[in-house]
Amino acid sequence: xxxxxxxxxxxxxxxxxxxxxxxxxxxxxxxxxxxxxxxxxxxxxxxxxxxxxxxxxxxxxxxxxxxxxxxxxxxxxxxxxxxxxxxxxxxxxxxxxxxxxxxxxxxxxxxxxxxxxxxxxxxxxxxxxxxxxxxxxxxxxxxxxxxxxxxxxxxxxxxxxxxxxxxxxxxxxxxxxxxxxxxxxxxxxxxxxxxxxxxxxxxxxxxxxxxxxxxxxxxxxxxxxxxxxxxxxxxxxxxxxxxxxxxxxxxxxxxxxxxxxxxxxxxxxxxxxxxxxxxxxxxxxxxxxxxxxxxxxxxxxxxxxxxxxxxxxxxxxxxxxxxxxxxxxxxxxxxxxxxxxxxxxxxxxxxxxxxxxxxxxxxxxxxxxxxxxxxxxxxxxxxxxxxxxxxxxxxxxxxxxxxxx
Amino acid sequence: xxxxxxxxxxxxxxxxxxxxxxxxxxxxxxxxxxxxxxxxxxxxxxxxxxxxxxxxxxxxxxxxxxxxxxxxxxxxxxxxxxxxxxxxxxxxxxxxxxxxxxxxxxxxxxxxxxxxxxxxxxxxxxxxxxxxxxxxxxxxxxxxxxxxxxxxxxxxxxxxxxxxxxxxxxxxxxxxxxxxxxxxxxxxxxxxxxxxxxxxxxxxxxxxxxxxxxxxxxxxxxxxxxxxxxxx
Numbered sequence: 001x002x003x004x005x006x007x008x009x010x011x012x013x014x015x016x017x018x019x020x021x022x023x024x025x026x027x028x029x030x031x032x033x034x035x036x037x038x039x040x041x042x043x044x045x046x047x048x049x050x051x052x053x054x055x056x057x058x059x060x061x062x063x064x065x066x067x068x069x070x071x072x073x074x075x076x077x078x079x080x081x082x083x084x085x086x087x088x089x090x091x092x093x094x095x096x097x098x099x100x101x102x103x104x105x106x107x108x109x110x111x112x113x114x115x116x117x118x119x120x121x122x123x124x125x126x127x128x129x130x131x132x133x134x135x136x137x138x139x140x141x142x143x144x145x146x147x148x149x150x151x152x153x154x155x156x157x158x159x160x161x162x163x164x165x166x167x168x169x170x171x172x173x174x175x176x177x178x179x180x181x182x183x184x185x186x187x188x189x190x191x192x193x194x195x196x197x198x199x200x201x202x203x204x205x206x207x208x209x210x211x212x213x214x215x216x217x218x219x220x221x222x223x224x225x226x227x228x229x230x231x232x233x234x235x236x237x238x239x240x241x242x243x244x245x246x247x248x249x250x251x252x253x254x255x256x257x258x259x260x261x262x263x264x265x266x267x268x269x270x271x272x273x274x275x276x277x278x279x280x281x282x283x284x285x286x287x288x289x290x291x292x293x294x295x296x297x298x299x300x301x302x303x304x305x306x307x308x309x310x311x312x313x314x315x316x317x318x319x320x321x322x323x324x325x326x327x328x329x330x331x332x333x334x335x336x337x338x339x340x341x342x343x344x345x346x347x348x349x350x351x352x353x354x355x356x357x358x359x360x361x362x363x364x365x366x367x368x369x370x371x372x373x374x375x376x377x378x379x380x381x382x383x384x385x386x387x388x389x390x391x392x393x394x395x396x397x398x399x400x401x402x403x404x405x
Numbered sequence: 406x407x408x409x410x411x412x413x414x415x416x417x418x419x420x421x422x423x424x425x426x427x428x429x430x431x432x433x434x435x436x437x438x439x440x441x442x443x444x445x446x447x448x449x450x451x452x453x454x455x456x457x458x459x460x461x462x463x464x465x466x467x468x469x470x471x472x473x474x475x476x477x478x479x480x481x482x483x484x485x486x487x488x489x490x491x492x493x494x495x496x497x498x499x500x501x502x503x504x505x506x507x508x509x510x511x512x513x514x515x516x517x518x519x520x521x522x523x524x525x526x527x528x529x530x531x532x533x534x535x536x537x538x539x540x541x542x543x544x545x546x547x548x549x550x551x552x553x554x555x556x557x558x559x560x561x562x563x564x565x566x567x568x569x570x571x572x573x574x575x576x577x578x579x580x581x582x583x584x585x586x587x588x589x590x591x592x593x594x595x596x597x598x599x600x601x602x603x604x605x606x607x608x609x610x611x612x613x614x615x616x617x618x619x620x621x622x623x624x625x626x627x628x629x630x631x632x633x634x635x636x637x
Contacts, residue, residue: 001511001515001518001519004507004511005504005506005507008506008507009506011506012505012506294500294502295502295504295505298496298498298502298504299504300487301461301463301490301496301498302490302491302496302515302516302519302563303487303488303490303491303492303516303519303520303567304487304519305484305487305488306483306484306487307484397464398463399458399463399464402463402498402502
């Protein structure tokens with residue numbers, strides 16, 4: 001009977017209950033949207049970093065990253081690559097030769113990271129070919145062809161087909177200068193990387209560095225399923241026993257931090273929204289209790305004990321929360337699903353977003369566990385919001401309450 | 406010889422004892438026997454509602470004790486008192502005080518549900534009670550769909566639901582027209598006669614006073630007179 005009375009009580013003042021339910025719906029929806037939008041941005045940033053820059057796993061000579069010297073290599077790369085390629089858990093694998101250096105144009109110079117890549121294997125790895133905005137992706141067949149970022153090209157004041165000079169140290173610690181021609185200019189979604197990374201043919205860079213054809217500085221692996229990451233790392237130990245094997249979280253701890261801070265962000269944003277909702281619910285339920293004082297007094301007089309009065313008020317709030325939360329959740333989920341497919345185009349802010357490594361197309365996304373957190377927090381909010389009005393009802397003295405006009 | 410059902414012994418009630426004390430009831434002794442039909446009368450502010458509330462365990466006396474059917478209710482804990490009221494006392498209030506979201510049937514059955522009466526038995530009793538008060542055709546009407554007289558009859562049926570020994574009614578006819586008031590009083594008088602339920606009214610209404618067999622008059626919180634009469 002208490003359940004029935006509580007249910008009917010919330011419909012006594014339909015407009016008021018609907019306002020509270022609507023505020024819960026909007027609150028839950030807003031929470032989901034803000035979180036999914038933020039996570040969409042971060043996820044995009046992480047994916048860009050993993051798929052365009054880092055890959056899931058990188059293997060180096062143990063000293064390579066500390067010394068930043070291309071003489072620290074992984075040997076017999078071809079053989080190792082074949083072992084990785086034979087594993088069907090691995091989506092793609094490529095080897096790179098890397099050297100820090102200086103790029104010089106007729107007008108200026110800049111520090112760069114020179115990647116010697118195998119263009120065909122990188123098509124499925126860093127997909128640089130997709131980001132070429134001018135020229136082509138290593139199609140001339142010339143060994144001195146080079147790909148540079150749009151921002152770097154602007155800085156160097158060079159154009160397609162311009163000649164630039166790369167200066168770096170070879171494995172014998174001799175300074176080498178070599179002329180390259182810009183065959184393509186790319187624009188990735190991370191402008192800061194575009195300014196630093198330049199790409200040349202691996203074979204040519206190996207020759208300049210005086211490395212053997214089977215030597216490389218980096219093996220990068222993309223896995224098919226990220227859940228397999230740890231097992232593939234273990235497998236990599238067998239293939240490259242002396243290599244330093246790191247996954248993307250180890251390579252870029254700031255990405256891991258983004259995920260952790262987002263989890264915290266989830267609680268903070270949800271908390272703020274729910275705090276605002278709490279006051280709305282308390283206010284409404286308090287009004288509902290105060291205008292029913294005589295009725296509550298009568299209920300106590302005829303034999304409804306205070307525990308049951310408390311439960312009844314709690315149930316009323318709980319019902320309101322229980323109606324609003326799933327609707328808010330559903331509208332939020334629908335919004336995320338639809339916008340997750342179509343994306344939100346923020347191209348008018350593309351420059352600013354790109355400078356922080358964010359794409360101008362945001363695809364909102366939210367993991368299921370975040371929905372569970374939001375639902376849990378809404379239910380807790382409903383319960384907490386009900387306590388004060390229910391407590392106020394318990395303070396009533398039946399005889400005084402009945403006399404209230 | 407009839408048994409004493411209510412014994413208010415030297416009962417006093419003072420409101421605001423620490424600020425501006427108002428002595429609503431002072432040293433009142435009232436004994437009411439089983440099956441009596443008593444009107445508690447007096448001018449406004451004479452303390453009749455306060456005395457009625459104390460006799461029903463809704464208010465706690467500042468001094469004195471109230472014994473109902475051998476139980477000193479002033480000694481009971483809050484929850485035990487609520488439970489005692491549920492099983493022993495029926496209330497009828499001036500402004501009906503029905504639960505607006507429940508139908509007449511549900512309002513009457515509510516008390517029985519609190520007593521955990523099985524559904525079939527409960528429904529049978531509710532129908533009997535609503536028939537007794539002449540509302541068998543209004544069982545599914547909510548209070549807002551009933552007239553004042555009909556609502557008060559539902560309140561009487563609710564008060565009777567738990568088969569209490571006592572019904573306390575605070576100005577039950579104050580908001581009713583003459584016809585409804587007469588009808589209600591006839592029902593109450595019949596129940597008093599046939600089921601030996603003790604009725605205690607606080608009232609100004611001459612129609613109620615004329616029906617009573619005993620009239621206790623309060624003035625300034627004290628019993629001014631206590632007389633037996635032949636009801637008209």
